Amino acid sequence: MTQDIATPYITERALFAATSKSTISSSFPNYTDPMPPVYGQVLDAFTRCSHYHTDLDIVAIRFKCCNKYFPCYQCHDELRNHHTQRWTTSELEKDEPVILCGSCQQQLTFSQYIGGGSRCVYCDARFNPKCALHYDLYFDLCGPIGAAVEDCKEAVEESN
Ligand SMILES: [Zn+2]
Ligand SMILES: [Zn+2]
Ligand SMILES: [Zn+2]
Numbered sequence: 684m685t686q687d688i689a690t691p692y693i694t695e696r697a698l699f700a701a702t703s704k705s706t707i708s709s710s711f712p713n714y715t716d717p718m719p720p721v722y723g724q725v726l727d728a729f730t731r732c733s734h735y736h737t738d739l740d741i742v743a744i745r746f747k748c749c750n751k752y753f754p755c756y757q758c759h760d761e762l763r764n765h766h767t768q769r770w771t772t773s774e775l776e777k778d779e780p781v782i783l784c785g786s787c788q789q790q791l792t793f794s795q796y797i798g799g800g801s802r803c804v805y806c807d808a809r810f811n812p813k814c815a816l817h818y819d820l821y822f823d824l825c826g827p828i829g830a831a832v833e834d835c836k837e838a839v840e841e842s843n
Pocket of ligand 2: 758
């Protein structure tokens with residue numbers, strides 16, 4: 684791994700998106716927003732990182748503290764010398780995007796992410812349901828969103 688981790692991983696990713704033959708291209712959304720850079724130990728075009736790289740680990744998370752996308756909290760902590768600030772429920776309810784789908788490069792709001800049932804609402808790619816177990820690292824949740832997230836966690840724990 685010789686990639687300079689301070690450099691956003693964007694060039695190869697953009698190239699990949701432009702050249703890959705996807706079977707779900709008909710459901711691809713329009714690329715209205717420029718794809719944000721993803722920082723950290725990113726391994727591939729789907730934002731898998733050196734810490735989380737199963738087939739399903741294809742989302743990056745926008746961190747409140749530095750307003751940058753990372754594949755996971757470990758990527759963030761290796762690169763940034765500050766503590767992670769978590770999104771609060773009221774911030775998430777503003778419906779600004781906080782999740783990046785590594786499959787279609789669309790940004791999702793938290794409610795889209797939770798409402799999708801471990802799938803991308805844009806391209807239907809499968810996400811890792813076990814991410815629910817780590818939400819507390821990124822999000823400080825209460826109210827209806829918090830309850831929905833608790834349901835997700837329970838579903839994951841029961842399936843183990
Ligand atoms: Zn940060
Ligand atoms: Zn990572
Ligand atoms: Zn997607």
